[in-house]
Amino acid sequence: MVEAATPTEDTPRDEDERAAARYQIGEVAERTGVTQRTLRFYEEKGLLRPSDRMEGGFRLYSENDIERITQIRGMQQLLGLTLAEIKEMVEAEELRAQMRATFRPDRELPARKARTEKIIDAVRRQLTIVETKLHALEAMQHELAERLATVEARRQQIIDAMETGQPLPDN
Amino acid sequence: MVEAATPTEDTPRDEDERAAARYQIGEVAERTGVTQRTLRFYEEKGLLRPSDRMEGGFRLYSENDIERITQIRGMQQLLGLTLAEIKEMVEAEELRAQMRATFRPDRELPARKARTEKIIDAVRRQLTIVETKLHALEAMQHELAERLATVEARRQQIIDAMETGQPLPDN
DNA sequence: CCGAACGTTAACCTCAACGTCAGGGTCGAA
DNA sequence: TTCGACCCTGACGTTGAGGTTAACGTTCGG
Numbered sequence: 001m002v003e004a005a006t007p008t009e010d011t012p013r014d015e016d017e018r019a020a021a022r023y024q025i026g027e028v029a030e031r032t033g034v035t036q037r038t039l040r041f042y043e044e045k046g047l048l049r050p051s052d053r054m055e056g057g058f059r060l061y062s063e064n065d066i067e068r069i070t071q072i073r074g075m076q077q078l079l080g081l082t083l084a085e086i087k088e089m090v091e092a093e094e095l096r097a098q099m100r101a102t103f104r105p106d107r108e109l110p111a112r113k114a115r116t117e118k119i120i121d122a123v124r125r126q127l128t129i130v131e132t133k134l135h136a137l138e139a140m141q142h143e144l145a146e147r148l149a150t151v152e153a154r155r156q157q158i159i160d161a162m163e164t165g166q167p168l169p170d171n
Numbered sequence: 172m173v174e175a176a177t178p179t180e181d182t183p184r185d186e187d188e189r190a191a192a193r194y195q196i197g198e199v200a201e202r203t204g205v206t207q208r209t210l211r212f213y214e215e216k217g218l219l220r221p222s223d224r225m226e227g228g229f230r231l232y233s234e235n236d237i238e239r240i241t242q243i244r245g246m247q248q249l250l251g252l253t254l255a256e257i258k259e260m261v262e263a264e265e266l267r268a269q270m271r272a273t274f275r276p277d278r279e280l281p282a283r284k285a286r287t288e289k290i291i292d293a294v295r296r297q298l299t300i301v302e303t304k305l306h307a308l309e310a311m312q313h314e315l316a317e318r319l320a321t322v323e324a325r326r327q328q329i330i331d332a333m334e335t336g337q338p339l340p341d342n
Numbered sequence: 343c344c345g346a347a348c349g350t351t352a353a354c355c356t357c358a359a360c361g362t363c364a365g366g367g368t369c370g371a372a
Numbered sequence: 373t374t375c376g377a378c379c380c381t382g383a384c385g386t387t388g389a390g391g392t393t394a395a396c397g398t399t400c401g402g
Binding site (some may be wrong): 035037038041045054055056057058076082083084 | 358359360361362367368369
């Protein structure tokens with residue numbers, strides 16, 4: 001890493017709300033373990049739009065964006081969702097961020113409520129997916145543990161037979 | 172289902188060890204929910220060789236084969252393993268079946284022991300994969316539960332504000 | 343022994359999720 | 373202002389996991 005094109009690498013320190021650190025695609029790729037191509041691809045698919053660009057068009061990712069990346073990866077690998085499915089979830093997440101940002105209009109409470117409920121629904125759906133998978137995996141775990149136990153017992157029988165002399169038990 | 176070409180549909184009942192029921196590909200597909208194409212494809216990839224064929228070449232699957240199919244599916248969908256990876260696991264499983272079948276040669280205990288240990292290794296590997304995923308999923312579950320709680324709290328605040336009059340709390 | 347239902351192989355197609363160039367632009371330090 | 377490291381878009385290639393179609397063979401009840 002030769003740090004040729006270093007972006008606005010200011011750590012967010014002084015003042016109230018600084019222009020938080022932004023990273024360009026190379027660093028993001030390195031930090032998250034996904035390739036640059038994959039990041040661009042996710043963007044293409046509407047899953048992750050880097051929060052900014054430089055003058056010349058270089059992508060700039062925020063810390064937040066990075067979190068999203070790992071979130072996406074988790075959904076892909078842990079839950080086995082397709083990118084299309086993930087996109088839906090992510091869009092709900094988008095709403096959430098958007099709401100946080102909305103500077104408290106206080107009028108239009110019903111609209112806020114509606115959006116909140118949309119988010120709640122989305123999170124609930126995610127949660128049930130996760131829990132379903134969890135149960136299935138627990139079942140799998142038990143089955144494997146059992147299998148392991150019996151095979152290990154079998155091994156022990158063999159070892160005993162080898163040591164004592166001959167009589168391999170009938171089962 | 173018109174049962175035109177019905178295979179040896181004898182339920183294993185009389186005698187000691189009958190030639191257990193065998194099903195042809197259509198029925199297997201229906202029962203397992205995977206397509207015929209997929210079954211043939213798995214065979215092509217060496218994941219699942221139907222235990223028999225009819226004279227004319229029709230595939231005949233055993234109850235055991237069917238179990239294997241659901242096993243494969245589980246590994247694919249729950250664990251997100253590739254068919255290549257699953258093949259490895261399945262091959263260990265093959266060993267196990269083979270051992271069961273070996274009519275107790277009693278000589279060559281060391282060989283039996285070696286094979287048993289191979290199986291144990293394989294099962295252990297599967298188990299750690301499962302457990303890793305399980306942990307990751309639990310983490311995800313917690314995170315989602317938290318998120319849900321905060322969003323639900325937010326909604327409650329909005330509802331309160333709507334009912335009482337105006338003061339949306341500061342956070 | 344015939345026909346409907348079922349099965350066979352072989353070849354080609356699709357779709358998602360990237361990988362891999364090619365050709366060119368941008369950034370920042372010297 | 374130039375150089376090396378870095379990034380851009382666009383287009384085509386690849387891989388995994390099957391779907392689809394064609395042309396033909398098998399089973400078995402009537």
